[in-house]
Amino acid sequence: MTARHEPIIERCQALFEDLNFENARAWKAAVPGRRVIAFMPIYVPREIIHAAGMLPLGIFGGGDQLEVIQGDAYFQSYICRIPRSTIELVLTGRLDFVDGMLFPSICDVIRNLSGMLQLIRRDMYVRYFDVPQNYQASIGGEYYIHELQELREGLERLRGAPITDEALRHSIALFNTNRDLINEFYALRQAQPWNVPAVEAYLVSRAGMMLPVEEHNQMLRDYMDAVRDADRPRRDNCRIVLSGMFCEQPPLNLIKSIEMSGCYVVNDDFMLVNRWMTAPVPVAGDPISNLALHFLNYSVKTSATYEANEEDKGKYLVEAVRGSGAEGVIFAAASFCDPALLERPMLQDALNAANIPFIAFKYAENSGQMQPIREQAGTFADSIKLWGETA
Amino acid sequence: MSTASSNAATEARDAIKDLSMLKQKEMIQNNYDELARVGETGKKVVYTFIPGNINELVRCFDVVGNYPEINALQNGLRKKSGNFIMEAERTGHSEDVCTYVKTDIGMARRGNIGPTGQHLPEPDLLLLSYTGCFTFMKWFELLRHEYKCPTVMLHVPYQGEGRVTTNMRNYIVKQLRETVIPELERVSGVKFDIDRLREYLRESAKAEDDLVWVLQSAKNRPSPIDGFFGAMYYVGPIFSAFRGTKDATEYYRLLRAEIAERVAQGKGPVTPDGDMGPEKYRLVTEGTLNYTHMREFWKMFYDEGAVCVASTYTKVGGVYDFGFRHDPEHPLESLADYCLGVYTNLNLPQRVDMIERYINEYQADGLLINSIKSCNSFSAGQLLLMREIEQRTGKPAAFVETDLVDPRYFSAANVKNRLESYFQMIDQKRRAA
Ligand code: SF4
Numbered sequence: 120m121t122a123r124h125e126p127i128i129e130r131c132q133a134l135f136e137d138l139n140f141e142n143a144r145a146w147k148a149a150v151p152g153r154r155v156i157a158f159m160p161i162y163v164p165r166e167i168i169h170a171a172g173m174l175p176l177g178i179f180g181g182g183d184q185l186e187v188i189q190g191d192a193y194f195q196s197y198i199c200r201i202p203r204s205t206i207e208l209v210l211t212g213r214l215d216f217v218d219g220m221l222f223p224s225i226c227d228v229i230r231n232l233s234g235m236l237q238l239i240r241r242d243m244y245v246r247y248f249d250v251p252q253n254y255q256a257s258i259g260g261e262y263y264i265h266e267l268q269e270l271r272e273g274l275e276r277l278r279g280a281p282i283t284d285e286a287l288r289h290s291i292a293l294f295n296t297n298r299d300l301i302n303e304f305y306a307l308r309q310a311q312p313w314n315v316p317a318v319e320a321y322l323v324s325r326a327g328m329m330l331p332v333e334e335h336n337q338m339l340r341d342y343m344d345a346v347r348d349a350d351r352p353r354r355d356n357c358r359i360v361l362s363g364m365f366c367e368q369p370p371l372n373l374i375k376s377i378e379m380s381g382c383y384v385v386n387d388d389f390m391l392v393n394r395w396m397t398a399p400v401p402v403a404g405d406p407i408s409n410l411a412l413h414f415l416n417y418s419v420k421t422s423a424t425y426e427a428n429e430e431d432k433g434k435y436l437v438e439a440v441r442g443s444g445a446e447g448v449i450f451a452a453a454s455f456c457d458p459a460l461l462e463r464p465m466l467q468d469a470l471n472a473a474n475i476p477f478i479a480f481k482y483a484e485n486s487g488q489m490q491p492i493r494e495q496a497g498t499f500a501d502s503i504k505l506w507g508e509t510a
Numbered sequence: 511m512s513t514a515s516s517n518a519a520t521e522a523r524d525a526i527k528d529l530s531m532l533k534q535k536e537m538i539q540n541n542y543d544e545l546a547r548v549g550e551t552g553k554k555v556v557y558t559f560i561p562g563n564i565n566e567l568v569r570c571f572d573v574v575g576n577y578p579e580i581n582a583l584q585n586g587l588r589k590k591s592g593n594f595i596m597e598a599e600r601t602g603h604s605e606d607v608c609t610y611v612k613t614d615i616g617m618a619r620r621g622n623i624g625p626t627g628q629h630l631p632e633p634d635l636l637l638l639s640y641t642g643c644f645t646f647m648k649w650f651e652l653l654r655h656e657y658k659c660p661t662v663m664l665h666v667p668y669q670g671e672g673r674v675t676t677n678m679r680n681y682i683v684k685q686l687r688e689t690v691i692p693e694l695e696r697v698s699g700v701k702f703d704i705d706r707l708r709e710y711l712r713e714s715a716k717a718e719d720d721l722v723w724v725l726q727s728a729k730n731r732p733s734p735i736d737g738f739f740g741a742m743y744y745v746g747p748i749f750s751a752f753r754g755t756k757d758a759t760e761y762y763r764l765l766r767a768e769i770a771e772r773v774a775q776g777k778g779p780v781t782p783d784g785d786m787g788p789e790k791y792r793l794v795t796e797g798t799l800n801y802t803h804m805r806e807f808w809k810m811f812y813d814e815g816a817v818c819v820a821s822t823y824t825k826v827g828g829v830y831d832f833g834f835r836h837d838p839e840h841p842l843e844s845l846a847d848y849c850l851g852v853y854t855n856l857n858l859p860q861r862v863d864m865i866e867r868y869i870n871e872y873q874a875d876g877l878l879i880n881s882i883k884s885c886n887s888f889s890a891g892q893l894l895l896m897r898e899i900e901q902r903t904g905k906p907a908a909f910v911e912t913d914l915v916d917p918r919y920f921s922a923a924n925v926k927n928r929l930e931s932y933f934q935m936i937d938q939k940r941r942a943a
């Protein structure tokens with residue numbers, strides 16, 4: 120008998136593998152006038168895109184299935200892979216149906232990629248989406264309200280009609296539901312990691328980058344119903360948090376390898392856009408100020424943002440470990456990833472202070488060799504078990 | 511003219527040249543001395559960056575500025591950076607990240623002895639003016655982690671759409687008013703005086719006029735300056751601790767006189783080996799310098815008669831040649847516009863436009879990119895930029911790869927080969943024309 124979760128995972132896998140974005144194309148073709156706005160990691164207010172009647176489509180690189188030919192001619196060898204596979208997607212026409220693209224302020228590479236797209240796709244709405252690094256409402260808040268308003272106006276021009284406050288409120292409510300469900304999903308995985316294997320967790324979460332939010336909400340419900348209390352094989356794995364994979368994505372095999380080598384992944388920073396707000400955005404009142412002020416006060420912490428207080432540096436990771444009952448951290452960063460690699464020594468200090476073990480390695484989205492990673496993770500898992508028993 | 515009087519004229523000219531160089535040396539040394547003496551003077555120490563620094567404002571609080579990027583490059587010039595980088599890597603910093611950061615961290619770990627051999631005091635404040643590069647943000651988080659000192663941020667939004675909006679300007683001015691100035695007042699104990707700021711800004715504008723004149727003198731044939739290697743020395747004072755000071759104004763006045771003299775005599779640039787020979791190639795450069803092998807690198811140009819007539823690197827601490835000047839009538843707004851306008855804060859299409867303009871206005875033979883492993887802010891997108899320039903100008907472009915201060919990434923043979931083929935390419939183009 121097919122387990123109930125299997126068709127869901129098959130669908131997610133198909134979405135994940137489809138580098139032609141057929142699902143988004145079909146969504147767009149279904150109703151005349153529909154538009155698709157692509158976005159890159161790490162965070163954009165998808166609520167505004169949705170309220171414009173458009174599909175926010177997450178572009179998270181080309182993975183290990185895309186052969187990058189032209190993209191390599193655009194980047195030096197010492198730059199990470201995600202921009203080159205993204206350029207490949209653009210140059211091979213795989214994103215020709217996309218009406219706009221947003222480049223969040225995550226690092227200099229994505230920032231400069233926004234300018235490259237302006238030069239390569241002059242027909243497209245391209246926006247570098249700057250968020251404030253000053254978190255005071257009267258300073259960063261005001262600035263951000265204007266930025267969001269500019270984004271809103273840009274999409275209104277594209278659409279040829281205003282985006283109403285009512286539509287924004289409706290979208291905020293839908294994304295609040297999505298975040299609630301994602302939180303529930305992460306909680307379920309923490310409670311029963313054997314029922315929510317890391318690769319499935321990844322794929323279900325990643326599907327949210329490609330589906331309309333309404334569909335993703337249903338998918339999350341269905342998946343959780345299917346696996347909750349399912350009695351899937353349970354292994355004697357240790358529990359770890361993965362940190363550093365917030366932009367360029369690891370190959371699925373890498374995630375599998377970590378689990379196979381004895382580590383249950385109980386928290387991670389994949390696709391932070393799904394969980395960016397740590398509390399529901401208020402629906403009543405002015406939607407743009409709600410989004411802006413909430414961003415200031417309830418954003419997740421990550422390497423790509425500024426931590427205003429030294430005492431809080433790395434606290435989020437320690438809390439992620441404590442909160443998920445994890446026993447260690449695996450730092451996995453994309454090679455040449457400035458935010459992840461510059462941040463790492465500070466995070467490691469915070470873990471050391473909290474007596475939390477960790478290991479670190481680098482990957483690329485097209486890494487093929489898993490053996491060294493399997494060995495490293497396996498040794499780590501063994502040492503945690505040993506250390507846990509003797510402690 | 512008699513021999514005696516022409517000798518006297520040469521001496522006088524040398525004296526002018528020496529004066530500007532001596533002046534700069536003295537200014538730099540004074541700043542390091544001031545840093546070394548804070549134990550006695552009780553002055554507070556503020557660390558800050560170059561691109562988009564707000565030096566005029568900092569000066570209003572009688573603090574001493576320390577510039578980690580300048581220390582790193584000075585350590586590179588003195589061949590000290592390699593060991594510092596390795597020290598940082600030994601203590602957990604990735605080989606993939608910016609070597610300026612690692613030079614700085616390595617130096618701190620080894621007792622914070624600055625490039626002049628003098629001890630550098632710990633910061634009383636890290637002024638993180640965060641312009642055009644995300645690494646800055648992490649760099650000061652790392653320093654704060656090391657020193658556990660107060661940090662104040664000035665976030666400068668990027669010109670993603672190729673323009674400055676009122677919202678961006680207001681955001682910066684507000685940060686200056688509500689966070690940066692109060693924090694500088696608190697740390698220094700000095701009350702902010704806007705008239706004092708205006709005075710510094712007035713001085714800045716004077717120096718900026720003279721600097722622009724000097725940089726644009728490269729439009730002459732032959733160019734009296736090298737606008738990349740040589741100009742890095744010229745921009746030193748205005749990019750760092752001295753913009754807004756009478757010393758800087760005086761330095762640029764002397765420098766301008768010296769260059770004017772060279773123009774009058776139809777002379778080319780001065781190089782470390784003396785006057786350059788006949789000018790054969792005029793290049794625009796994009797990207798930063800290499801400091802560990804600066805002399806060797808430069809020699810590969812002047813030996814071939816290649817002069818850099820304009821560069822983008824000399825605009826990271828301010829783009830003045832298209833008209834911007836600090837404005838005492840609008841002090842805070844003008845600081846905001848300055849930060850927003852530095853080269854590293856321009857988007858890629860703006861950078862392409864600027865380079866195209868340089869190639870045309872300076873009648874250059876082509877574009878040379880020095881791509882730097884450390885610096886994604888500069889490097890990401892340079893290959894597309896190169897194609898765009900070739901298409902738009904019909905002039906050849908070339909690409910070499912080095913690093914700022916990591917000696918492991920300077921391969922003299924590779925760079926030389928590339929440059930030689932590039933010069934041949936220019937020759938061919940000329941013949942074809
Ligand atoms: S992987 Fe890291 S460096 Fe590369 S684009 Fe993403 S955040 Fe930037």
Ligand code: SF4
Nearest residue numbers: 608643645885886887
């Ligand atoms: S990445 Fe580039 S701009 Fe940023 S600190 Fe390093 S050298 Fe400077």
